[in-house]
Amino acid sequence: MKQWKCTVCGYVHTGPEAPDKCPVCGADKSMFVEVTASDAVPEQAPVTGAKEVSARLPASSVITRLINKLHAHPITVHIPNGVIPVTVLFLAVAILYKSDSFAAASFYNLTVVLLAMPVVLFTGYVEWNTKYQGSLSLFFITKISCGIVVFISAVVLFAWRAMDSNVTTGPDRYLFFLLHLIMLAAAAIAGHLGAKLVFKD
Numbered sequence: 033m034k035q036w037k038c039t040v041c042g043y044v045h046t047g048p049e050a051p052d053k054c055p056v057c058g059a060d061k062s063m064f065v066e067v068t069a070s071d072a073v074p075e076q077a078p079v080t081g082a083k084e085v086s087a088r089l090p091a092s093s094v095i096t097r098l099i100n101k102l103h104a105h106p107i108t109v110h111i112p113n114g115v116i117p118v119t120v121l122f123l124a125v126a127i128l129y130k131s132d133s134f135a136a137a138s139f140y141n142l143t144v145v146l147l148a149m150p151v152v153l154f155t156g157y158v159e160w161n162t163k164y165q166g167s168l169s170l171f172f173i174t175k176i177s178c179g180i181v182v183f184i185s186a187v188v189l190f191a192w193r194a195m196d197s198n199v200t201t202g203p204d205r206y207l208f209f210l211l212h213l214i215m216l217a218a219a220a221i222a223g224h225l226g227a228k229l230v231f232k233d
Contacts, residue, residue: 035067040167043232056232057164058171096158105155106226111148112182113223115141120212126200127209135200139193145215146186153179164229171225178222185215 036050037043041057050064099105122138125131156179160166189211193199199208 036064037067039063039065040164040169041229041232054169056171056228057167058169059167060169063167096162099155099158100162105152105159106230108148108152108155109223109226112145112152112186113219115144115148116182116216116219119145120209120216123200123209123212127205130201138200139190142186142190142193145182146190149179149183149186153183171228175222175225178218178225181218182215182222185211185218189215 033046034048036045036047038045038054038057038059040059040063041054043054043056044067045051045055045064050061050066052061053059054063119138119141122134122141126135126138156176160172160176164172189208192208196202196204199205
């Protein structure tokens with residue numbers, strides 16, 4: 033049986049012909065190449081390793097090489113993905129019990145998210161351009177859009193809280209909480225899509 037490799041994400045499909053779309057990253061059928069017998073790999077195994085990625089990068093791009101070699105994006109993205117749920121939880125407690133201490137704790141966690149997001153977006157951009165060839169499939173458009181939503185939400189919420197320290201007890205507290213939920217949802221979707229790239233099965 034023939035095997036076909038997605039040249040964007042490395043997914044391997046077994047069948048008489050390549051699928052119309054990659055089930056992992058959504059790349060078009062034209063992005064698949066047939067795997068020869070000598071290169072055959074187990075179905076769905078990732079085939080793009082750090083050495084292969086590094087070999088395609090410009091020799092002068094030391095930062096780009098390090099970002100890919102050290103897996104900087106998967107590492108940094110765990111900061112907002114881990115901190116945002118805590119931020120939302122603390123905010124919910126602050127609103128429910130009118131607690132200034134939980135409101136402050138939520139704001140401090142939000143600050144960590146805001147500081148982490150530029151690094152997350154930059155490393156994600158580098159990885160997308162080098163490892164995934166800048167593919168503009170719906171999969172990557174969604175993932176990138178969610179990352180931008182998280183960043184913009186963090187900026188807006190930080191500025192709002194900085195200008196109105198009593199927002200968690202004021203009339204706009206539920207709208208403030210809703211924006212936190214939108215940020216959380218966007219982070220969750222981006223995280224889910226990222227996991228699909230890592231765990232292709």
